[in-house]
Amino acid sequence: MLSKLSHWLGTRRREKALRTYAIDDALWQATVNGLPFLKHLDAADLARLRELTSLFIAQKEFSTAHDLELTDPMTVAIAVQASLPVLNLSLDLYKGWVGVVVYPGEFVIRKTVEDEDGVVHEVEHDASGEAWEGGPVILSWEDAQMTDGSDAYNVVIHEFAHKIDMLNGEADGHPPLFRRWHAPLDAQTWADVFDNAYDQFCDKVDAVPERRWARFERDSLIDPYAADHPSEFFAVCSEALFVKPKAFEAEYPELYRLLARYYRQDPARVGALDGQPA
Structure with a gap:
């Protein structure tokens, strides 16, 4: 009885999320057209990816830095790229955290590292993406738009692969x-x-x-x-x-x-x- 109730509640939550975060047809088509690496997916796969993208948006909290305006096209573009790797797995691989922070371009990361001699150094470097264990994914919007397929670069897939890698501890x-x-x-x-x-x-x-x-x-x-x-x-x-x-x-x-x-x-x-x- 409890398992049936849990399944019913889960189905209701899913249906509500799909209604609340439904992606407009024109926006979805424009997003897919801008991601040529989705061409291997057939119509059924794209439909499942569209649903998964909506569910991803429902589960995560998007925010921006440096006065960057958060738009629907930005949110959907990032969400669909993040959802692609888990299309035949599950969004459960992204559980345990909620934040997606988007910067206009590259951002500075400051870290404390210890060298082979045990000396601690404060270092900083520019980054286009960063995934924190148990924390948010941080992305450069400028880099997230580099999706023409001219090379194998994709900062969104990269950072979300790190998130999957972190599921069983340090990447x-x-x-x-x-x-x-x-x-x-x-x-x-x-x-x-x-x-x-x-x-x-x-x-x-x-x-x-x-x-x-x-x-x-x-x-x-x-x-x-x-x-x-x-x-x-x-x-x-x-x-x-x-x-x-x-x-x-x-x-x-x-x-x-x-x-x-x-x-x-x-x-x-x-x-x-x-x-x-x-």
């Missing part, structure tokens, strides 16, 4: 695996593929002579920044999976299959992935 490139979605994928299989790919990428980056660095940075599908930490490699590769899937699959086929299995999506349309539907 480390080993996101949680859920039996209902990811079986038979297990932690050992993930480590065998992901850690090996990360090590190879780091070796590749380290081998680039300084005189060729600018060209390598320009031509590399995966941003060299991904070599900084396994968590960054996971987030950057998540960008590539959704934004440049065919190029990513061609250059890193085993890694593509791993991430496609994790997100339960096959944007490059390479076929069934170890028993999961394409």
